[in-house]
Amino acid sequence: MNYTETLASGEYCDILVDATNFDARVILDDVLTLGVEIDYKIGDVYLVPKGNKKTIRVFNGDTSGAITFTLAFS
Secondary structure, three states: OEEEEEEOOOOEEEEEEEEOOOOEEEEEEOOOOEEEOOOOOOOOEEEEOOOEEEEEEEEEOOOOOOEEEEEEEO
16 A cells, blocks of 8 residues: 655654554655654555554755655555
């Protein structure tokens, strides 16, 4: 599933990844100025192993306005 998300200047959001029943994969992409509060490189796959839940906080790291990014789950 792919989503396009927008964050206004100074805005952040928390992404809850529920991998209770299956491994979950998350990709944040198509943006250069997205801040991520975990050890993550934009465009890479982030794996949450089966049986876990993980909250990923992302924020707008651009000082000139809103940003748009792709959020993909599998």
